Every structure is written in structure tokens, then in C-alpha cells.
Amino acid sequence: MKLLRLRIENKEGFRSLQQGFEINFHSLADTEAMEHFRPFCFAGLNGSGKSNVLEALANIFYHLEVCVARYLPQSIQNPDNFKRAECTPDAFTLEYLIGQHNRKCYALYYFDKVTIIKKEGKEPQMFIQSFPFDESVERREVSLVPSKNKESAAEGKTYLPAHIIGYSSGENEILSLPFIKSRLIHLDEYLQAIRDNYNDYDEAENSLIYIDSNMSQAVLLTCLLFEKDDALAPLRSVDNTGILGLRSFRVNIHLHDFEYEDNKGKLQKKEIMELLEQRQLDFLKKCSTSWFLDYKTNTLSLDFYVDEATKEAFRSHFSNALECFHLFRLLYELNNYFIDEKTKADVYRSKGVYTDGKLPTPSPSQDVFHFLDFYITKELKKTGKKKDLLLRSFSDGEHQFIHTMGICLLLKDRRTLLLLDEPETHFNPSWRAKFVKVLNDSIEAGNKGNDFNVHLLKDVLLTSHSPFIISDCLPDNVILFEKEENGKTSAKKVSELDNAFNTYGTSVELILDKLFDYNQSIGDLSFSEIEKINIDEITTPEEIAKAKATLTKFGESIEKDMVLSQLNRKLKDNPNVKNL
Structure with missing residues (x-):
């Protein structure tokens, strides 16, 4: 998919984005650019509204997914928990291009232009146009209401992304x-399916997936089990993570019962694994090196020593990495089975920041699923030695790299929108400089063997303060967010600014100066000390020598060189001094 335009139209606006705020992404006048890797980088000072755009898009697609869903649990059908005519933001226009799996190939000629319009207090409407997406082609409305008998999702589901991926380097509760x-x-769908003996339950309809630390483990695991060596090359590079492969891991599944009230108000119990035991859990047992059931704690433990036979077992029982990932995703979500209905309702009804932060964390006795002894074989950069390390011993920066590369590999052939909020926060400067390239390498590595352009399937939006990342993005794809004097938020492509310049391959100093109004090459503390050297007040050779001595404690920088140059000029112009 490729985003075209988002406009906020409700009177209150959305967070820091006022009514009338508009952001333009890809241009129909330059469709060739969509066939290449062109991530959008949102730049700007803190509080300028960058993350609010990511949040708005996540909220909009969440609302649409619930509107079109075939099978919704009773909890979300409660009108207090979800209203089709109320969204946050409540009025907007969203346009994008998207292709379909049933078309001959992924080429823009076979894409549709999707326009979603929502007015305040009204249900959203979806319209589609085929190529060339202009007035020569009739615009057709597509239903966002599922069939009355719930046999199928609404037709509009076909024109939504297969996945919306969210990631934030910090505790960004607004985005999450x-x-x-x-x-x-997803949890309520599964639990209700067990209550209703609904055997047709498959993976969740909802396309939103948030990659936190737990979900990241599932991403990495499935990638290392299913992907071939050439696809894993960006991950394995010693200059990146140096991850060579998966050595071993254990899966613990507590076979809890969950309690519910039947139609007569009577308390009932059912096994929480009921819908998984006949198929998926049996698959895991067949793939494991060994497994055992502890009857005292009712815990199923499966051990996996990973070699080629293990990988072949997974590949024979699961059609692909994504199917396996969805199983682990569900198991992780089942950890929340104990959360009461009131807490769920509070979350469903929230329109702003969920101030309690996260959902309650299960105690060890409540936990349904977790990984143990997750060992990764890694090549150490300094020594070149190979060593088995626990995944939890990896640094925050390494985990961030894994998040991003893994999800690109996992969703290689899926129509995906990635919303990445400051994904490079924990990176060292070297990793920040190579992040965009690694993103591109990961997407292209996952495309090997396919006969379509994978870049047409994905759009990547990321917020960043890093000049290294901005310098790897084209000026049409770097969007500067600023607060204007009237308090309104503006979002303009760098190519459209009054002081437009080419960001691609531009030095970090120039980017800092032009986009962040920071024209120093050193930190403020050291700069303030250099500024104390008042050139105008230095008149004697002794004072010049003293100032030079002061400068010896500073490292090399443009600021230091400028002061030295002025001191040397004064020294040269002083006829009473021959040498110092």
C-alpha cells in the first residue's frame, strides 16, 4: 500500500493537529517513486506533532477494522465500548493506493485508490477508483458493514492493509x-469461541500488531526457524547484530481454565487451550526435541534444540513463518485472560492516553505462556568467536534492530503499513547511520524468489531526531513538523520549504542547522566554555598564550579551530612577538 493524503477535519482537531491539518505523502504525479524504497521520515522538535500523525492513523485503521469485522466478540459489540459513528479523530479524509492478492501481479496498473471519508458523528464511508485514479474512472462506494448472517466480513476489508505494525522505542502509550x-x-474473540463451541475460529481478523519485547521474541524465533540464509543476511552481519542462528529455547504453557457465566448466570469453567490442543499444540509437540506435562502445576513444557531437522519439522507443520507467528501471538495474548470485564471496558472506551499505562501483568501462577532459555548463537564483533547467549542479555539497541529487521522479513509479501516512533533511540551513531539501509536490505532480502516489487506492498513512516536517518531520505520524503506563531501545526516536505535543500546524502551538520536550528558541532557545555574566551579583550602575547592553553583541554572541532584561527591572527598582527 502507499499512503497519499491524511486530513483532519473535526472541529476539535486531534491532539496537537488542528482542524484542517493535512499531510501529503506519495504523489500520483510521481508513481515511479512508489516502486522504490522511500520511507517517510517525520522530523521536528519535541512536541511538534510527529507522533500524533502515527497515532491518528493507528486509531483510524483500528476503527475501520472493527467496522468491517465478520466475527466480533460481544464485549466490543456493546455500544458503550464501540460506536461505528464515533472515531478518534472523529472527522477525516484518508487516501491511499492498495493492491489485491487476486490480481495478476503487484503493479500500480492493478491497484485501487481508496478514499475513506468520515464526518463528525457519522459512520465512515469508503470509495475506490481503479487506475489511473482520476475523473476518467468512476468512483465506487464500498460497504463497511459485514453481512447480516456474519458469513463474511464487509467488502471494505479487502481494501484495508493486511497488517498495521506499531513500534515505539519508549513507553509511548498514546501510540500503543x-x-x-x-x-x-483478539483475546475476547478466542474466549468467546471457546464458550460458544465455535470451531471455525482462525487467526484474528484485526490487522493491528504492536511489537513490544514479548512479541519481538516471537518475530525473531519464527524468522530464524523459517527464513533461508540469504534472507537472514542483514540480521547476521557482524556489523549489525551478528546473530547466526537459534540454538535452543523452551516453551512453557500453563493449561489454565478460565471462568465465565453462561446464559443462566451460572459460573462455568473451560480449558483455555481447548481450541488449540487438537492442532497447534500437537504441532508444537511434534516439532519439539522433548516435552513433558507437570501434573502438579498443569504445565506443558516443550524443549527445542534447533538444528536443520527442527526447522524442517516446523516448515512441514506450519505453512509459513507468519502462521507460526500468529500462534505465538495468540498465546501471548492469552496471558491477559484474567483481566476483568470492567478493565477491558475502560480500555475499549478510552479516547485518549490510557493513563494506567499497561494492562495488569499476570503473576507467574496466572501466566499462560512464555519462552524460557532462549539461546541465540552470535558472532562477537571484537573477537570473531561464536557464542551462545540468552536473548535477554542483548542490549536495548540490539533488540531494536531485531524488532525492525524481523518484522520486515516476516511480512515480506503482505500489504503492510509500518508506524515506527523513534525506532533508533538506543542505537549508537554507527547503527543510526545504517538504519535506513538495513530497513531496505531486510525488505528486499525477504523478497528473494518473488516476481513482484515488494516495495509496492509496504509503506514505512518513522519519526526521528537523527540527522543520520534524515540524510538517507529524499527531500520529498522528509516532512518537517513545526509549531507556527498561531499555535497551529504545519507539516511540509523539505522539498517544499522556503529554504528547500536536498536532504539525501547531506552532512549531519547541515541537517541540524536547517531542520533543528542547531548550528554547533559540539555540546552546549563545552561550547559555553569556548565562548568565554573573549577574543576582543585579548591584547597581549601572554593572554594569547593563556587562551591557547585553555583550548588544549578541548577535542578537535570547528568551534575550537575558529578560536585558534583568531588567536593566531592576533599573534601574527602583534609586532612585539616573534614566537610563542
Whole structure:
């Protein structure tokens, strides 16, 4: 998919984005650019509204997913928990291009232009146009209401992304809220299917997936089990993570019962694994090196020593990495089975920041699923030695790299929108400089063997303060967010600014100066000390020598060189001094 335009139209606006705020992404006048890797980088000072755009898109797609869903749990059908005519933001226009799996190939000629319009207090409407997406082609409205008998989702589901991926390097509860809601819907779908003996339950309809530390483990695991060596090359590079492969891991599954009230108000119990035991859990047992059931704690433990036979077992029982990932995703979400209905309702009804932060964390006795002894074989950069390390011993920066590369590999052939909020926060400067390239390498590595352009399937939006990342993005794809004097937020492509310049391959100093109004090459503390050297007040050779001595404690920088140059000029112009 490729985003075209988002406009906020409700009177209150959305967070820091006022009514009338508009952001333009890809241009129909330059469709060739869509065939290449062109991530959008949102730049700007803190509080300028960058993350609010990611949040708005996540909220909009969450709302649409619930509107079109075939099978919704009763909890979300409660009108207090979800209203089709109320969204946050409540009025907007969203346009994008998207292709379909049933078309001959992924080429823009076979894409549709999707326009979603929502007015305040009204249900959203979806319209589609085929190529060339202009007035020569009739615009057709597509239903966002599922069939009355719930045999199928609404037709509009076909024109939504297969996955919306969210990631934030910090505790960004604003971005994660619609993803938390989606997890609860998935959980309630599953629990209701058990209550209703609904054997047709498959993976969740909802497309939103938030990649936190737990979900990242599932991403990495499935990638290392299913992907071939050439696809894993960006991950394995010693200059990146140096991960060579998966050595071993254990899966613990507590076979809890969950309690519910039947139609007569009577308390009932059922095994929480009921829908998984006949197929998926049996698959895991067949793939494991050994397994055992502890009857005292009712815990199923499966051990996996990973070699080629293990990988072949997984590949024979699961059609692909994504199917396996969805099983682990569900198991993780089942950890929230104990959350009471009131807490769920509070989350479903929230329109702002979920102030309690996260959902309650299960105690060890409540936990349904977790990984243990997750060992990764890694090549150490300094020594070149190979060593088995626990995944939890990896640094925050390494985990961030894994998040990003893994999800690109996992969703290689899926129509995906990635919303990445400051994904490079924990990176060292070298990793920040190579992040965009690694993103591109990961997407292209996952495309090997396919006969379509994978870049047409994905759009990547990321917020960043890093000049290294900005310098790897084209000026049409770097969007500067600023607060204007009237308090309104503006979002303009760098190519459209009054002081437009080419960001691609531009030095970090120039980017800092032009986009962040920071024209120093050193930190403020050291700069303030250099500024104390008042050139105008230095008149004697002794004072010049003293100032030079002061400068010896500073490292090399443009600022230091400028002061030295002025001191040397004064020294040269002083006729009473021959040498110092």
C-alpha cells in the first residue's frame, strides 16, 4: 500500500493537529517513486506533532477494522465500548493506493485508490477508483458493514492493509492504545469461541500488531526457524547484530481454565487451550526435541534444540513463518485472560492516553505462556568467536534492530503499513547511520524468489531526531513538523520549504542547522566554555598564550579551530612577538 493524503477535519482537531491539518505523502504525479524504497521520515522538535500523525492513523485503521469485522466478540459489540459513528479523530479524509492478492501481479496498473471519508458523528464511508485514479474512472462506494448472517466480513476489508505494525522505542502509550484494544478484541474473540463451541475460529481478523519485547521474541524465533540464509543476511552481519542462528529455547504453557457465566448466570469453567490442543499444540509437540506435562502445576513444557531437522519439522507443520507467528501471538495474548470485564471496558472506551499505562501483568501462577532459555548463537564483533547467549542479555539497541529487521522479513509479501516512533533511540551513531539501509536490505532480502516489487506492498513512516536517518531520505520524503506563531501545526516536505535543500546524502551538520536550528558541532557545555574566551579583550602575547592553553583541554572541532584561527591572527598582527 502507499499512503497519499491524511486530513483532519473535526472541529476539535486531534491532539496537537488542528482542524484542517493535512499531510501529503506519495504523489500520483510521481508513481515511479512508489516502486522504490522511500520511507517517510517525520522530523521536528519535541512536541511538534510527529507522533500524533502515527497515532491518528493507528486509531483510524483500528476503527475501520472493527467496522468491517465478520466475527466480533460481544464485549466490543456493546455500544458503550464501540460506536461505528464515533472515531478518534472523529472527522477525516484518508487516501491511499492498495493492491489485491487476486490480481495478476503487484503493479500500480492493478491497484485501487481508496478514499475513506468520515464526518463528525457519522459512520465512515469508503470509495475506490481503479487506475489511473482520476475523473476518467468512476468512483465506487464500498460497504463497511459485514453481512447480516456474519458469513463474511464487509467488502471494505479487502481494501484495508493486511497488517498495521506499531513500534515505539519508549513507553509511548498514546501510540500503543489502539493496538492494546486490538489485542483485547483478539483475546475476547478466542474466549468467546471457546464458550460458544465455535470451531471455525482462525487467526484474528484485526490487522493491528504492536511489537513490544514479548512479541519481538516471537518475530525473531519464527524468522530464524523459517527464513533461508540469504534472507537472514542483514540480521547476521557482524556489523549489525551478528546473530547466526537459534540454538535452543523452551516453551512453557500453563493449561489454565478460565471462568465465565453462561446464559443462566451460572459460573462455568473451560480449558483455555481447548481450541488449540487438537492442532497447534500437537504441532508444537511434534516439532519439539522433548516435552513433558507437570501434573502438579498443569504445565506443558516443550524443549527445542534447533538444528536443520527442527526447522524442517516446523516448515512441514506450519505453512509459513507468519502462521507460526500468529500462534505465538495468540498465546501471548492469552496471558491477559484474567483481566476483568470492567478493565477491558475502560480500555475499549478510552479516547485518549490510557493513563494506567499497561494492562495488569499476570503473576507467574496466572501466566499462560512464555519462552524460557532462549539461546541465540552470535558472532562477537571484537573477537570473531561464536557464542551462545540468552536473548535477554542483548542490549536495548540490539533488540531494536531485531524488532525492525524481523518484522520486515516476516511480512515480506503482505500489504503492510509500518508506524515506527523513534525506532533508533538506543542505537549508537554507527547503527543510526545504517538504519535506513538495513530497513531496505531486510525488505528486499525477504523478497528473494518473488516476481513482484515488494516495495509496492509496504509503506514505512518513522519519526526521528537523527540527522543520520534524515540524510538517507529524499527531500520529498522528509516532512518537517513545526509549531507556527498561531499555535497551529504545519507539516511540509523539505522539498517544499522556503529554504528547500536536498536532504539525501547531506552532512549531519547541515541537517541540524536547517531542520533543528542547531548550528554547533559540539555540546552546549563545552561550547559555553569556548565562548568565554573573549577574543576582543585579548591584547597581549601572554593572554594569547593563556587562551591557547585553555583550548588544549578541548577535542578537535570547528568551534575550537575558529578560536585558534583568531588567536593566531592576533599573534601574527602583534609586532612585539616573534614566537610563542
